[in-house]
Amino acid sequence: MKHPLARRVAAEFLGTGFLVAAVVGSGVMGERLSNGNVALALLCNSIATGAVLVALILTFGSVSGAHFNPVVTLSDAIEKGIHWNEVPAYIAAQVLGGICGTVAAHLMFGLPVVSISHHHRSGVAQVFSEFIATFGLLSVIWGCSRLQSTAMPFAVGAYITAAYWFTASTSFANPAATISRSLSDTFAGIRPQNVLPFILAQTLGGLAATFAFRSLVPDLSVQAKKVLLRHSVE
Amino acid sequence: MKHPLARRVAAEFLGTGFLVAAVVGSGVMGERLSNGNVALALLCNSIATGAVLVALILTFGSVSGAHFNPVVTLSDAIEKGIHWNEVPAYIAAQVLGGICGTVAAHLMFGLPVVSISHHHRSGVAQVFSEFIATFGLLSVIWGCSRLQSTAMPFAVGAYITAAYWFTASTSFANPAATISRSLSDTFAGIRPQNVLPFILAQTLGGLAATFAFRSLVPDLSVQAKKVLLRHSVE
Amino acid sequence: MKHPLARRVAAEFLGTGFLVAAVVGSGVMGERLSNGNVALALLCNSIATGAVLVALILTFGSVSGAHFNPVVTLSDAIEKGIHWNEVPAYIAAQVLGGICGTVAAHLMFGLPVVSISHHHRSGVAQVFSEFIATFGLLSVIWGCSRLQSTAMPFAVGAYITAAYWFTASTSFANPAATISRSLSDTFAGIRPQNVLPFILAQTLGGLAATFAFRSLVPDLSVQAKKVLLRHSVE
Amino acid sequence: MKHPLARRVAAEFLGTGFLVAAVVGSGVMGERLSNGNVALALLCNSIATGAVLVALILTFGSVSGAHFNPVVTLSDAIEKGIHWNEVPAYIAAQVLGGICGTVAAHLMFGLPVVSISHHHRSGVAQVFSEFIATFGLLSVIWGCSRLQSTAMPFAVGAYITAAYWFTASTSFANPAATISRSLSDTFAGIRPQNVLPFILAQTLGGLAATFAFRSLVPDLSVQAKKVLLRHSVE
Numbered sequence: 001m002k003h004p005l006a007r008r009v010a011a012e013f014l015g016t017g018f019l020v021a022a023v024v025g026s027g028v029m030g031e032r033l034s035n036g037n038v039a040l041a042l043l044c045n046s047i048a049t050g051a052v053l054v055a056l057i058l059t060f061g062s063v064s065g066a067h068f069n070p071v072v073t074l075s076d077a078i079e080k081g082i083h084w085n086e087v088p089a090y091i092a093a094q095v096l097g098g099i100c101g102t103v104a105a106h107l108m109f110g111l112p113v114v115s116i117s118h119h120h121r122s123g124v125a126q127v128f129s130e131f132i133a134t135f136g137l138l139s140v141i142w143g144c145s146r147l148q149s150t151a152m153p154f155a156v157g158a159y160i161t162a163a164y165w166f167t168a169s170t171s172f173a174n175p176a177a178t179i180s181r182s183l184s185d186t187f188a189g190i191r192p193q194n195v196l197p198f199i200l201a202q203t204l205g206g207l208a209a210t211f212a213f214r215s216l217v218p219d220l221s222v223q224a225k226k227v228l229l230r231h232s233v234e
Numbered sequence: 235m236k237h238p239l240a241r242r243v244a245a246e247f248l249g250t251g252f253l254v255a256a257v258v259g260s261g262v263m264g265e266r267l268s269n270g271n272v273a274l275a276l277l278c279n280s281i282a283t284g285a286v287l288v289a290l291i292l293t294f295g296s297v298s299g300a301h302f303n304p305v306v307t308l309s310d311a312i313e314k315g316i317h318w319n320e321v322p323a324y325i326a327a328q329v330l331g332g333i334c335g336t337v338a339a340h341l342m343f344g345l346p347v348v349s350i351s352h353h354h355r356s357g358v359a360q361v362f363s364e365f366i367a368t369f370g371l372l373s374v375i376w377g378c379s380r381l382q383s384t385a386m387p388f389a390v391g392a393y394i395t396a397a398y399w400f401t402a403s404t405s406f407a408n409p410a411a412t413i414s415r416s417l418s419d420t421f422a423g424i425r426p427q428n429v430l431p432f433i434l435a436q437t438l439g440g441l442a443a444t445f446a447f448r449s450l451v452p453d454l455s456v457q458a459k460k461v462l463l464r465h466s467v468e
Numbered sequence: 469m470k471h472p473l474a475r476r477v478a479a480e481f482l483g484t485g486f487l488v489a490a491v492v493g494s495g496v497m498g499e500r501l502s503n504g505n506v507a508l509a510l511l512c513n514s515i516a517t518g519a520v521l522v523a524l525i526l527t528f529g530s531v532s533g534a535h536f537n538p539v540v541t542l543s544d545a546i547e548k549g550i551h552w553n554e555v556p557a558y559i560a561a562q563v564l565g566g567i568c569g570t571v572a573a574h575l576m577f578g579l580p581v582v583s584i585s586h587h588h589r590s591g592v593a594q595v596f597s598e599f600i601a602t603f604g605l606l607s608v609i610w611g612c613s614r615l616q617s618t619a620m621p622f623a624v625g626a627y628i629t630a631a632y633w634f635t636a637s638t639s640f641a642n643p644a645a646t647i648s649r650s651l652s653d654t655f656a657g658i659r660p661q662n663v664l665p666f667i668l669a670q671t672l673g674g675l676a677a678t679f680a681f682r683s684l685v686p687d688l689s690v691q692a693k694k695v696l697l698r699h700s701v702e
Numbered sequence: 703m704k705h706p707l708a709r710r711v712a713a714e715f716l717g718t719g720f721l722v723a724a725v726v727g728s729g730v731m732g733e734r735l736s737n738g739n740v741a742l743a744l745l746c747n748s749i750a751t752g753a754v755l756v757a758l759i760l761t762f763g764s765v766s767g768a769h770f771n772p773v774v775t776l777s778d779a780i781e782k783g784i785h786w787n788e789v790p791a792y793i794a795a796q797v798l799g800g801i802c803g804t805v806a807a808h809l810m811f812g813l814p815v816v817s818i819s820h821h822h823r824s825g826v827a828q829v830f831s832e833f834i835a836t837f838g839l840l841s842v843i844w845g846c847s848r849l850q851s852t853a854m855p856f857a858v859g860a861y862i863t864a865a866y867w868f869t870a871s872t873s874f875a876n877p878a879a880t881i882s883r884s885l886s887d888t889f890a891g892i893r894p895q896n897v898l899p900f901i902l903a904q905t906l907g908g909l910a911a912t913f914a915f916r917s918l919v920p921d922l923s924v925q926a927k928k929v930l931l932r933h934s935v936e
Contacts (some may be wrong), residue, residue, distance in 0.1 A: 003451075005452055007449075007451075010449075010450060011450060014373070014446075018373075021366070021400055022396050022397075022399075022400040022401075023400075025399065025401065025402075026396065026399035026400045026401030029276075029399045029400065029402070030273060030399065033272040033273035033276060034271070034272075034273035034274075035273070035304055037271070037273070037500035037501075037502070037503060037508070038501040038502075039501035039503070039505070039508050039509065039512060040277070040508060041273065041500060042270070042275050042497075042501060042503075042512075043277070043508070043511070043512055043515075044273060044276075044277055045399075047281075047395065047396075047399075047418075047515075048395070048396040048398075048399035050519065051284065051392035051395045051396040052392070052393065052396035052397075052400070053389065054389065054392040055374050055389045055390070055392045055393035055396065056374075057375045058374070058377065058378050058382045058385050058388075058389040059373055059378060059382075059389065060377055060385075061378030061382070061506050062377075062380065062381045062382065063377070063450060063451065068566075104240070104366060105400065107362055108323065108359055108362055108363040108366060108400075108401055108402045108403075108511075109359060109402045110357070110359040110402065112375060112660035123578070124578075124579060125575065125576055125578040126438055128575055128576055129576040131530065132489070133413070133574060134574060135456055136486055137526055139482070139486075139600055140524075140526070140527045143526065143527030143528055143530075143531070144527060145412075146530065147530045148526045148527075148530065150385075150527070150620075151621070152526075153385070153389075154522065154526075154622075155522065155523045155526040155527065155621075156523070157392070157521070158519035158522040158523045158625070159519070159520065161515065161516070161519045162494065162515075162516040162517070162519040162520035162523065163489050163490075163520075164492075164516075165493065165494035165497045165498065165512055165513075165515075165516035166489055166490040166491075166492075166493030166494045166497065166516055166573065166576075167576055168497070168519070168576045168577045168578070170577075177287075179621050197521075200625050202390075212615070215478075216478060216479060216531060217471075217475075217531065232300060239921075241917075241918055241919075244917075244918060245918060248841070248914075254840055255834070256864050256865075256867075256868040258865065258868075259867065259868030259869065259870075260867035260868045263867045263868065264741060264867065267739075267741035267744060268739070268741035268742075269739060269742070270739070271739070274739070274742060274745070277745070278741060278744075278867055279747075279867075281745075281863065281864075281867075282864040282866075282867035282868055283864070285752065285860035285861070285863045286860070286861065286864035286865075287844050288856065288857065288860040289857045289858070289860045289861035290842075291847065292842070292846050292850045292853050292854075292856075293841055293842045293845030293846055293850075293857065294845055295850070296845075296848065296849045296850065297845070297918060297919065302765040325734065339868065340832060340835060341827065341830055341859065342827055342830055342831040342868075342869055342871075343827060343836055343870045344825070344826075344827040349722040350920055383715050383915045384853075386770070387853070387857075388856075391860070398704075415793070434750040443808075448897070462779075466725065474823075493708070502936075504738070505735075505737060505739070505741050505742070506735040506736075506737075507732060507735035507736035507737070507739070507743065507746060508742060510731075511742075511745070511746055511749075511803055514749075515749075518753065529719060546738070558818045566878075574883075580891075591812070592812075593740055593809065593810055593812040596809055596810055597810040600723070600806060600810060604720055605754075607716070607720075607761055608760070608761045611760065611761030611764075611765070612760050612761055614764065615764045616760045616761075616763070616764065619760050619852075619855070622756065622856075623756065623757045623760040623761065623855075624757070626753035626757045626859070627753070627754065627757035627758040628754040629749065629750070629753045630724050630728065630749075630750040630754035630757065631724075631754075632727035632750075633724075633727065633731045633732065633746055633747075633749075633750035634723055634724040634725075634726075634727030634731065634754070634807065634810075635727065635810055636727075636731070636810045636812070674849045683709075683712075684709055684712060684713060684765060685705075685709075685765065694924050695805060
């Protein structure tokens with residue numbers, strides 16, 4: 001039995017907020033302390049992001065499914081895990097939560113409430129990276145959803161830590177996080193004009209993985225209502 | 235069936251002692267070896283702290299609940315997981331254990347038994363960081379307590395590793411650790427005059443998360459006696 | 469009940485592709501950002517590889533067994549976990565998937581589609597390292613296969629992260645990955661003329677571990693059909 | 703039902719061999735690549751050691767209990783988990799396995815088969831560190847043995863990764879490893895004349911934890927035959 005929508009939306013808001021605060025905040029801390037060694041800053045950033053994902057998915061998974069990501073919500077709706085009329089509320093909560101996460105990180109580090117990023121992230125290689133990154137993320141989610149759902153928080157956290165390193169874009173893989181990070185002129189930022197291509201590539205990558213896994217595991221849609229972490233409540 | 239109070243208090247003393255010894259000791263080791271690269275020192279410090287938390291919560295969780303933290307004990311009492319008349323013994327054991335942890339770390343590294351910290355940690359950004367850090371910690375604890383309790387040691391360890399990086403204060407999030415760390419003029423120290431604002435912010439953040447999760451998961455208090463790791467004994 | 473061969477082969481292709489993309493891509497990223505500090509580049513490379521293995525084995529294990537490695541497939545066939553007539557398809561998918569992984573990593577980082585490696589990896593010490601590395605990998609797999617199969621993704625990921633550091637060759641331990649990495653003139657590459665000795669040592673190490681574990685745990689072959697992750701589907 | 707002694711001893715030999723090879727080998731690799739940054743070398747060393755422990759305990763735990771450590775074997779005998787007449791075989795296998803691990807690491811890195819260490823590790827602070835390190839290790843083992851035995855591999859791996867950092871001695875905590883490491887004049891070595899005080903402190907620390915946990919959890923000895931990982935076979 002699912003929780004009422006209001007509670008699930010609140011969980012998405014809080015979870016996405018903490019996720020983006022962790023991405024932005026650990027980027028600021030890593031850059032400040034690493035004396036210009038970008039590999040070290042990114043290592044701290046990637047470990048912090050992967051670790052907080054493990055904690056947040058375990059924390060909010062049984063309430064809302066711990067999507068924290070419009071592409072995950074879209075994919076879940078396609079597989080009938082969430083009703084289409086609940087999708088807008090989920091996505092709005094994720095985007096709003098992410099922006100509040102940026103603001104919280106800025107306040108914790110004594111920065112202006114928001115600041116427009118000047119971090120260039122453009123070009124075919126970057127956009128292709130986002131396609132691959134999100135294809136992989138949704139593959140992990142659907143691959144774990146049937147038989148390994150208790151391990152999913154660890155799978156997703158481990159995947160994202162790795163994907164920071166094996167994609168040229170550091171694997172945003174999340175439209176809500178992409179929008180939120182455009183409001184932070186820090187290590188983890190992205191210029192507003194680079195946001196849309198990222199979101200398109202993320203959406204295409206996520207859809208491609210969703211349909212690929214439907215072929216790979218045909219009984220996936222039969223199990224749709226039980227997929228993702230949410231159903232551990234049922 | 236709970237263990238007798240004396241045993242639970244001994245577990246809180248030992249666990250908090252090892253936790254603070256790990257925080258202080260790994261700070262000393264990280265600073266000594268990292269040639270002034272603070273990001274590297276903090277990376278070692280944060281990995282050691284998160285890892286020892288995983289081990290200690292698994293070790294002592296089934297005896298005392300592995301609070302190691304007065305805010306966790308307070309929150310557990312509010313949710314009726316522990317009797318109010320047992321709270322003072324828990325908190326005393328945590329503070330005393332933490333101080334002994336500082337002493338043990340100092341002796342292991344050939345330092346004076348105690349030393350008053352001169353590490354400035356003040357200002358609105360630092361105090362707000364502690365509010366957020368402890369709000370997040372208690373969210374993780376209550377979010378995992380119902381359905382993910384076997385994963386809680388990993389969730390808490392991962393959260394704290396991340397929170398070192400995404401908060402400006404490196405996430406003390408624990409009044410007993412804060413007091414103990416004021417007695418160590420090393421990497422992990424905090425000036426005594428900065429302790430009280432930290433503890434207030436931690437307590438407020440913990441209370442806010444406790445009440446937020448009561449709204450988010452209303453059957454939480456019904457399940458109160460089973461929350462936190464302790465009841466895995468029952 | 470096993471999935472049809474076509475689906476299992478597709479899973480091996482995708483999984484090995486992502487694995488090699490992660491190895492090659494994180495090597496490029498690590499080297500680019502670490503200002504010539506090879507230990508730091510290798511740390512990022514090893515953490516990314518171990519983490520992606522955890523995610524990929526959890527994702528594809530229930531479909532194909534998540535071999536991603538011809539030596540694992542060979543060993544599984546010896547223990548009757550997979551039919552010998554399915555072995556060529558598995559190995560072809562792994563090699564082809566690995567090559568596509570190299571290509572994908574190159575495209576993500578704006579490099580030529582393929583490039584022949586000039587990275588010297590020769591000599592007795594390197595080859596002996598590959599024997600030990602693969603002996604250890606197959607030991608972990610067979611040691612976990614009977615009673616710890618749910619923990620196998622974590623055991624394999626942890627083992628490989630460690631083996632990057634305790635072998636002089638950084639532990640390729642996988643013929644498909646070795647071939648694929650010869651097509652990348654980057655951090656993770658290997659000269660084509662060094663590939664064959666690596667593959668021979670890997671095969672011998674894997675066979676030695678397979679027969680060692682047959683002595684150590686004699687009921688292993690009785691349990692053959694249930695070994696490796698695949699049978700969690702049965 | 704336990705495995706025959708010969709098989710259990712073989713598992714202890716192999717497991718301790720891989721453990722020491724990982725400690726020594728990752729120390730060599732870390733020191734070679736880190737340009738004199740000792741914190742970075744130790745970070746790689748500690749992550750590799752913790753990770754290989756997770757893999758090895760999962761691999762050999764169901765055969766021999768995965769002691770890999772004479773103090774663990776001694777403590778298990780005190781708690782009646784292993785017969786006293788089996789203790790000498792266990793300890794001999796651990797010491798011999800550890801020495802072979804040193805040799806294997808040296809051969810993998812093209813070093814002389816053995817070399818006497820000149821690494822000073824003496825003084826009260828170092829010896830006290832070993833007491834604390836081993837007290838903690840045995841606390842983790844006995845604390846997890848009753849109710850968290852499936853998590854023990856992760857608890858021990860996490861504990862040792864942390865203990866590298868919070869003890870001045872980098873936490874040998876194992877007489878077999880201490881002896882083996884005296885034969886390696888590398889990063890992880892220890893001068894032969896410093897071995898005995900380390901072993902005495904380790905033994906005392908382990909005994910203290912064993913008796914402390916007997917008080918803390920009085921039904922521990924009733925459960926003795928089921929303690930440690932071995933009994934997952936029963």
